[in-house]
Amino acid sequence: MDYQKKKKEQFKKEFSQRISRAVVQTIKFVDSLPTGTVTKTVKDQLIRSMTSIGANYFEAQAGSSKKDFMNFFSYSLKSANEVKFWLSIVIDCGLGDTQEAKQILIEVNEIANIFASSILTMKGKKKAI
Numbered sequence: 110m111d112y113q114k115k116k117k118e119q120f121k122k123e124f125s126q127r128i129s130r131a132v133v134q135t136i137k138f139v140d141s142l143p144t145g146t147v148t149k150t151v152k153d154q155l156i157r158s159m160t161s162i163g164a165n166y167f168e169a170q171a172g173s174s175k176k177d178f179m180n181f182f183s184y185s186l187k188s189a190n191e192v193k194f195w196l197s198i199v200i201d202c203g204l205g206d207t208q209e210a211k212q213i214l215i216e217v218n219e220i221a222n223i224f225a226s227s228i229l230t231m232k233g234k235k236k237a238i
Contacts, residue, residue: 121170124223128163131216135159135192138213142205151204155195161188162220179231182224189221 136159139152162185169181196214200207 125166125170127216128166128220131213131220132159132163134216135213138205138209142199148204151195151198155192155199158188158191158195159217161185162192162217175231179228182228182231186221186224186228189217189224192217193221 136156139156142148142152165181165184165188169178169185172178172181193214196210196217199205200210200214
């Protein structure tokens with residue numbers, strides 16, 4: 110295996126683990142939020158959107174075409190943007206540990222940036238063909 114391919118495989122493995130850790134951290138964080146009618150909706154949406162990042166990323170790995178791959182990355186990016194929205198609601202309303210919410214938000218921003226960069230790279234390669 111050449112160096113570039115090995116480096117790419119290592120990045121994919123680390124990125125996958127990073128997403129999984131962020132999902133687990135978010136689940137634990139959401140579990141610590143107070144109960145109530147409004148927070149139930151926020152909690153449900155936050156869990157749905159955060160787990161969607163991981164589910165779509167893992168689905169992309171099994172994609173049957175480059176188009177499938179890019180579509181699943183796009184879904185992951187959209188879900189990451191949704192997570193950012195819900196976390197900002199949690200922070201603005203003071204619904205939980207603001208510091209932990211901000212840490213998750215930083216991680217989700219970084220994950221979203223990786224997806225966005227990857228999508229741009231794929232589109233660039235697609236145009237070059």
